[in-house]
Amino acid sequence: MEKPATRNDPTLPAPPDAITYDPGTVERKWQRIWKDRETNSTDLQGATKPFYALMMFPYPSAEGLHVGNLFAFTGNDIYGRFQRLMGHNVFEPLGYDAFGIHSENYALKVGKHPADLIPQNIANFRRQLEQAGLMVDWRYTLSTTHPDYYKWTQWIFLQLLNRGLAYKKQAAVNWCPTDKTVLANEQVVGGVCERCRTPVEQRSLEQWFFRISDYAPRLLANLDHIDWSESTKTAQRNWLGRSDGAEISFAATGVGPGGAYEIPVFTTRPDTIFGASYLVLAPEHPLVDSLTQPAERKKVEKYRERTKKQDIVTRKTSTDKTGVFTGSYAMNPATRKRIPIWVADYVLMEYGTGAIMGVPGHDARDFEFASEFRLPIVRVVCGEREDAETPLTEAYTECDLGTMVNSGPLDGLSVDDAKRRIVEILAEQGAAKAVVNYRLHDWCISRQRYWGPPIPVIYCDSCGMVQVPEKDLPVVLPMVEDFKPDDSGVSPLARHEEWYRVACPECGKMGRRETDVSDTFLDSAWYFLRYPSVGHDDVPFEKNITKKWLPVNSYIGGNEHAVLHLLYSRFITMVLHDAGHLDFEEPYTRFRAHGHIIREGAKMSKTQGNIVVPDEYIEAWGADAFRTYLMFLGPYEQGGDFRDQSISGTRRFLDRLFASAQAMSDDGDPDPAVMRKLHQTIRKVGDDIPRLSYNTAVAAMMEYMNVLRKGERTPHHDEVLPMITLVSPFAPHLAEELWEQTGGEGSVFDGGWPAFDPALAAEEYIELVVQVNGKVRAKIAVPPDIDQQAAVAAAMADATVARFAVGAPKKIVFVSGRLLNIVV
C-alpha cells in the first residue's frame, strides 16, 4: 500500500509560482469587506423569504478545526449561498458545543480549567472559520457553556419535569471506570466506552431519565413524512426498534403465600406457542424469589450474584448459554402442559417483560439453551420440504413459507394467520393481548461530572425534591479548581458544600442542590431554537422570530449523529410542542447526511500523522481552492479521498477563470456555441447544487471553462460574467473580487442567479448514436427533431452502418434525439 503522506512531507505540492491572482490578498480583503458592510448579516425581523440553513455546531477542540468540520460547513455554506442567490433571506448561524466530558478530560490532561480553555479554543475556531469564508452571521453565535444559554437548557429540564417526563430512579447504568462517569446506552459501543475504549461496568446509581420511550411511536411515525436522508431514517427506525408481537400470560405455581402467579412474556412469534417447552426469567426479574423452590434457592442466588457482578461486555457479547432451574413450573396456556421455569442471563430485564417463553424449535437462542440443558425441542412450523416429523438440527426461524404443525387448532395455518389466530384464542381466556414493543430505552441524562449545566433541583428535608424556580435560573456552574471526578459515583460538585448548600425555595430551610450535571446531548438538543433568538435574554426562543424562522429548512451534518443528537432533538422539539411552546413538532424539515473524508485511502488519525490541517492548505492554495477541492473530491453525501496532488486542479480552474475575466472584451458578439454550453452549465449547476451533487457541479463548470478557452480567441463579456456567479457559492472571495472588477454593484450574492435561457441552450445538431443489433456503429450529426425515417436514411448513408446493416431490418428502435438501433 502507498505510504500516506505526512503533513510535513516535503512532497506536499508547492503552490504554483506563476499565479494569476493571490488568494491570500483577495481573501483577506473580502473577509474584511464582508465584516465592514455586514454582507453576511441577515435581517431576521424584516426577512420576507426566510431560509434557515443549519450546520451541526462543532465541539471547539484544542486541536482546532478539523478538515471534516470544514467539509461539513462548506457543503452547508454552498447550499446557503445558493439559496441566497435564489432570492431567499438566508440565516446561517454557527456556535459551539463546548460542554461535556471531552472538554473536561482535555482540561484535566493539560492541567488547566475548561472555563479558561474553552474561550481560547473558541477564539481559534472563530479565526479558522472566518478564513474559510463561511457566510455565517456571527451576531447570533452561541456557546452551550454560557449561562445565558444553559439557563434555558435548565429551563427545558424543568419543562420535562413538570410534564412527568423527567424522573429519577435507581438504575443499573453503564459506568466507565476511566472517565468515572455514567454513559448513555448510545455511548457504549460494543461493550466499551465510545470515548476511551475502556470496558464498561455495571453500577447501580440514582439517575435522572427522560421518558423518550413514551415518544417512540411518534418518533417512528413522523419519519414517514420528513425529508431526510434514507440512511438516517433507517438508522433511527432500527434504533427505535419496533416489534409487533403479543404478551402472553403463563400461570405459575410458586412458593409464596397462595403460590399462584401470572408470568407475562413478550413474543413476536405467538404462533409458536405450542412449541414453548420452558419459560425463562431474567435474573433481575421480580418474581424470581417467589418462584424459586427452597431446594434450588442456593443455586439460583449464586447465579444471580454472578450475573450481577458480570460486566456488560461479557453479558452482552457472550453467546454461551447459562442458567438455572427454579424448581417451579408454569402452564403453557395453549398445550395446557406443565413446563419448567428457568432463570438465565440471556433474557434481559430491560426489554419486553423480562421473561420469555422458550421455543427452541424456532429461535436460535432458545435452541442453544435447550440443547445445553436438554429441554424438549418441538417442531411447530415446517417449510416446504419438511413435515411434522422432520427432526430439527437447528432452529427453523423462517416465516415466509412456514406452515403450522403439532399445534392443535393452528395446524395447517400459515405463520401469519397463526399469529393472529392464537392471540384471538388466548385473548378470549384473558391470557394474551397484541402489544408493540420498542427497543428504545429512556434517556439517562445525569452525569456525575463537573463540566455541564447543573440539574436545577434542590432537595429539602421537609419539602422533598423542589424545582429551582424559573426566576432563579440559571443555576450557575461554580468556578472550582477541584473538578476531577472520583470513584464515589457522585459529581465533583458534591465536594463543594459552599455551592450545594442552599435555602429551599419553598420553606427556606437549608437544602441541598442536585450535584449532577446534565448530558451534553441535552445542550445540543435545542441549540437550533436559540440561534435566531440570541439576544432575547428573557425567553429561550422569541415567539415571532421562532414562528418566522423555524423549523429549520435545511440541516446538514454527519451521520454519526443519526441516532443520538438527531433523535434527542426531535424528542425535545416534540415535548416543547406538546407543552405549547412551539407550533411544530419536527425540528428539521430537510436533513442530509454528508460523507466523511479520508486521506490517501486511509482514515485520518493523529497517530498516522495524516491529518489534513485546513490552515496549511488555505495558506498554500487559498480558501476558495480548498473549498472547491473539498466539494470536488467525491460525492458530498458519500465523502471521499483527499489527495494532496489533486487540489492543484481546482486551483488551476479558478486561475483560468480569473485569467478569462482579465482578458475578456465586449467587442463583437458572443460565440453561439460557447453561449449554448454556458446555458447548459447554468442549468446543470443550478440542478446539482440543491441535490448536493457538488462534485458534478464543479466538473460542469470546469467543462465550460475548457470550452470557453478553446482556441485563440478573446472571451466575450457575456460568456464570462455569469460564470462569476456560478462559481460564487464555491469560491466566494474570488467571485466577489471579479464581481467588483467587472463593475458589479454590492455583493455578488445579492446579484441573483443567472437566468437560464432554454433557447440558447438548445443544440443545433445532435449526435445520434446509430446501433446495428445493439452495437454502436456510427455517430451521426442530425437536427435534434429528426424523425425516424430521416434518421434511418441518414444512418444508412454511413459506410460502416451500411456494411453491418445488410438485408431488411427486422426491427427499428428509435429514441428521438438520442439513438437509432437497426436490428437485422
Add this chain to the structure above:
RNA sequence: GCGGAAGUGGCGGAAUUGGUAGACGCGCUGGACUUAGGAUCCAGUGGAGCAAUCCGUGGGGGUUCGAGUCCCCCCUUUCGCACCA
C-alpha cells in the same frame, strides 16, 4: 448473525427515467515557451491489434433491440446494530 451502503482506467470519480461507459480532475507521455521548470500553454492517454475490428463496469446466470443501471445466485469491502425474544 441482522440491517444499510458500495464494488467502474494507474488514482479520485462521471453516467436524473435501461439508450455513446470512462465526463471532470489528478497522474502519466510527447511537444511549445524558457537560463531553468515542480509554472503556464498545446496534444495524447481503458486493454489488445498495423488496421478493419474485438474485449471491457467484482464473478456466474437471466430479461431486453439494447444492461454499469433491472431480476436470481455467489464473492469482496465498508458502516451501523448486536442474546431486543
